Amino acid sequence: xxxxxxxxxxxxxxxxxxxxxxxxxxxxxxxxxxxxxxxxxxxxxxxxxxxxxxxxxxxxxxxxxxxxxxxxxxxxxxxxxxxxxxxxxxxxxxxxxxxxxxxxxxxxxxxxxxxxxxxxxxxx
Amino acid sequence: xxxxxxxxxxxxxxxxxxxxxxxxxxxxxxxxxxxxxxxxxxxxxxxxxxxxxxxxxxxxxxxxxxxxxxxxxxxxxxxxxxxxxxxxxxxxxxxxxxxxxxxxxxxxxx
Numbered sequence: 001x002x003x004x005x006x007x008x009x010x011x012x013x014x015x016x017x018x019x020x021x022x023x024x025x026x027x028x029x030x031x032x033x034x035x036x037x038x039x040x041x042x043x044x045x046x047x048x049x050x051x052x053x054x055x056x057x058x059x060x061x062x063x064x065x066x067x068x069x070x071x072x073x074x075x076x077x078x079x080x081x082x083x084x085x086x087x088x089x090x091x092x093x094x095x096x097x098x099x100x101x102x103x104x105x106x107x108x109x110x111x112x113x114x115x116x117x118x119x120x121x122x123x124x
Numbered sequence: 125x126x127x128x129x130x131x132x133x134x135x136x137x138x139x140x141x142x143x144x145x146x147x148x149x150x151x152x153x154x155x156x157x158x159x160x161x162x163x164x165x166x167x168x169x170x171x172x173x174x175x176x177x178x179x180x181x182x183x184x185x186x187x188x189x190x191x192x193x194x195x196x197x198x199x200x201x202x203x204x205x206x207x208x209x210x211x212x213x214x215x216x217x218x219x220x221x222x223x224x225x226x227x228x229x230x231x232x233x234x
Contacts, residue, residue: 044227045212047225061223095168102175106223107216108216110171111161114169116168
């Protein structure tokens with residue numbers, strides 16, 4: 001059974017940093033691209049970032065580019081999101097999700113498994 | 125403002141059919157696969173449809189997807205009260221080099 005377990009959320013001041021983790025189990029982690037998707041309170045889903053299976057290719061939403069860094073440690077089956085220069089508008093539940101594709105990644109991919117999410121609150 | 129446009133809310137009676145639409149452009153829906161997700165309050169999204177019209181195992185055939193040009197639709201037939209949820213479309217935008225979602229559609233089963 002695929003399991004994704006996020007951790008690392010919490011309350012942080014504007015301008016601060018947090019690192020989110022997503023522990024994966026139940027599948028061959030290095031064979032899959034992985035993503036972070038967030039959801040602000042009462043709002044819709046927002047794609048944040050994507051990383052290839054080996055970690056060599058990454059993509060970011062414009063809203064986080066230059067501030068967030070996605071990475072992975074395939075030896076630990078863990079996905080990370082380093083969040084710097086946090087802003088109030090980064091307040092959200094952050095989900096990690098597994099990418100699946102049949103033709104091309106990431107253009108033809110979808111998210112077939114999701115974690116339960118971790119809440120990040122940015123406030124003074 | 126989401127890149128993909130969805131009607132904020134739809135409603136229908138139990139047993140009826142509802143169509144949820146998702147509108148985009150040639151850089152996203154027009155040239156990439158669309159997926160659909162169901163989300164109940166306080167829970168993580170769940171994959172309903174991938175590659176425009178394919179259902180993962182365990183998803184009832186009451187849920188179906190289609191795509192035409194730069195728009196996609198999710199049909200739900202035989203509505204049940206348990207279908208009340210938020211529904212999101214998603215795809216990749218090749219011009220933005222980014223994943224994109226619709227703003228979500230809240231389904232109410234009256």
